[in-house]
Amino acid sequence: MSCLTEFESAVYADGELPVRKTQEIAQHLERCGACRNLVSAARVEGRVLVECFQSTDFIEFELEDESFSAPQVHNLSVVRFTAFVLAMSVLLRPVLDFLEEVGMHERVNWFVMAATYIAPAGIRFVESVLRNASWIALTAVLFLAMVLFSRRSMVTSSILSALAFITVFSSSSYGLDIRSGDKPVTVPSGETVDDTLVAFGESITVDGTVTGDLLAFARQVTVRGMVKGNVISFAQHVEVEGTVEGSVFGFAQSLATRGQVAHNFYAFAQTADAARNSRIAENAIVFAAESNIEGTIGKDAYIRAASIRVSAPARINGSLIGRAARPENVHIDPGAMIAGKTDVQGPRPRPSRYATLSFYVWQTIWLAAAFLTGLLLFWIVPALSRLPLATTRDMLASAGVGFIVLVGIPIAAIIAAVTLIGLPLGLIALACWLVAIYFAKIVVAGFVGRSLLEKGDTHAPIALILLAGLVPIFIAINLPYVGALVNFLLIILGLGMLVVRAFQTTGWGSAHAA
Numbered sequence: 001m002s003c004l005t006e007f008e009s010a011v012y013a014d015g016e017l018p019v020r021k022t023q024e025i026a027q028h029l030e031r032c033g034a035c036r037n038l039v040s041a042a043r044v045e046g047r048v049l050v051e052c053f054q055s056t057d058f059i060e061f062e063l064e065d066e067s068f069s070a071p072q073v074h075n076l077s078v079v080r081f082t083a084f085v086l087a088m089s090v091l092l093r094p095v096l097d098f099l100e101e102v103g104m105h106e107r108v109n110w111f112v113m114a115a116t117y118i119a120p121a122g123i124r125f126v127e128s129v130l131r132n133a134s135w136i137a138l139t140a141v142l143f144l145a146m147v148l149f150s151r152r153s154m155v156t157s158s159i160l161s162a163l164a165f166i167t168v169f170s171s172s173s174y175g176l177d178i179r180s181g182d183k184p185v186t187v188p189s190g191e192t193v194d195d196t197l198v199a200f201g202e203s204i205t206v207d208g209t210v211t212g213d214l215l216a217f218a219r220q221v222t223v224r225g226m227v228k229g230n231v232i233s234f235a236q237h238v239e240v241e242g243t244v245e246g247s248v249f250g251f252a253q254s255l256a257t258r259g260q261v262a263h264n265f266y267a268f269a270q271t272a273d274a275a276r277n278s279r280i281a282e283n284a285i286v287f288a289a290e291s292n293i294e295g296t297i298g299k300d301a302y303i304r305a306a307s308i309r310v311s312a313p314a315r316i317n318g319s320l321i322g323r324a325a326r327p328e329n330v331h332i333d334p335g336a337m338i339a340g341k342t343d344v345q346g347p348r349p350r351p352s353r354y355a356t357l358s359f360y361v362w363q364t365i366w367l368a369a370a371f372l373t374g375l376l377l378f379w380i381v382p383a384l385s386r387l388p389l390a391t392t393r394d395m396l397a398s399a400g401v402g403f404i405v406l407v408g409i410p411i412a413a414i415i416a417a418v419t420l421i422g423l424p425l426g427l428i429a430l431a432c433w434l435v436a437i438y439f440a441k442i443v444v445a446g447f448v449g450r451s452l453l454e455k456g457d458t459h460a461p462i463a464l465i466l467l468a469g470l471v472p473i474f475i476a477i478n479l480p481y482v483g484a485l486v487n488f489l490l491i492i493l494g495l496g497m498l499v500v501r502a503f504q505t506t507g508w509g510s511a512h513a514a
Helices: 006-013 019-031 033-054 070-101 105-131 133-147 154-169 357-380 382-386 392-417 422-453 462-477 483-505 508-513
Strands: 176-180 185-187 196-206 214-223 231-240 248-257 265-274 284-293 301-310 320-323 330-332 342-345
Touching: 006 019, 006 033, 019 033, 033 176, 330 342, 357 382, 357 422, 357 462, 382 422, 382 462, 382 483, 392 422, 392 483, 422 462, 422 483, 462 483
Parallel strands: 176 196, 185 196, 196 214, 214 231, 231 248, 248 265, 265 284, 284 301, 301 320, 301 330, 320 342
Antiparallel strands: none
């Protein structure tokens, strides 16, 4: 019998299969650990759904008699639905009042109608992208190869190798063998995993053969056998002592190779070592605190580390390009063989950002984006372009409210996200918080521009007001030393203006005074 699909696993977990089919699957589950995990996940999902549908926070009923007839159950469902509608109408009433007050009601209808036609096309577009992700990635690789063909440097080769890896691994034709558990995950000598192996555990040891890729998430990862694909590890300690016919991507505290790597070696670790007997057929790219090279590298080595050591009998058939924290932290043994050039330097002094053209280009782009966003915001909600700050007391009150919102909403969102029901509310609150932070300086810019251009009964175009406010704000937040402080003050002031305006518009302030 072949392995189960997700649909068969769900139907089996619900107990809706015929007796004969159920017996066949039960016998198969005794031999196949992957299908057992799939069925277990389906049962857990079913229990979670049942608990979610059975739990109700709006109203609780005390049932004295456990036997209910169908009409009683139907009436109970109608009561619960009615209570839910009433509760939502009470909660959403202030929001609807606010939208009506600021003149946003008609524009919201326009956006809803537009989304009705745009959403289906967007969904079809996303599905098409997902179906053709492999071809899109392959096209990107070919285009990048053509653009950079004349620049055959080590960095170019690394980028192309990484993109090629992503292209291959994104293919939907890959099979997955997922193994996890409290005990160590092992592939013993003589066993062949004819798929990509995804392993989770305290320790992962591969003494056999993996024909696909190895994705390891563990404290200790040891490869003494053969992996015919790539090794991608997220672990505390990684040791490659066998043969990897692809590339090694290591994210670890310590990463060491003593075996054979047929392609590239990418290390992101505190300590990265290529031992005496190791051989990397192509490039080695290392980002670490300490890097030690004693083996053979077939092409180039790019090392960015606090301490770099190349000891005999190391052999680098290409160039050695290194960046160290200090020149005295670089040690290259005279017995080490480097066929190409050796370029190992200390940290380069960075030029002032005000002396680079890219700084002004990006600031212009951000200014244009804020300008267009502000025009759209003030068109949707015209009242936000006329938020007042009549006195110093109003300004201080808005800044205080903004500081509370800036600090309090993330804390409240995290607390709400702890529960399953509150997770969507927490994510929505964080999203609204980020949007409000971006809008905060735009709102302040509207106030500043209006203060500069409008005197008495004169009225200026909203575009000119917004531009006159954004330009001095962008200049102020990019000032040396004090720019970060000015940016923080503008954010809390704008947040406070938004919250105070919402508080006043919805009528909560009048109710509180009454």
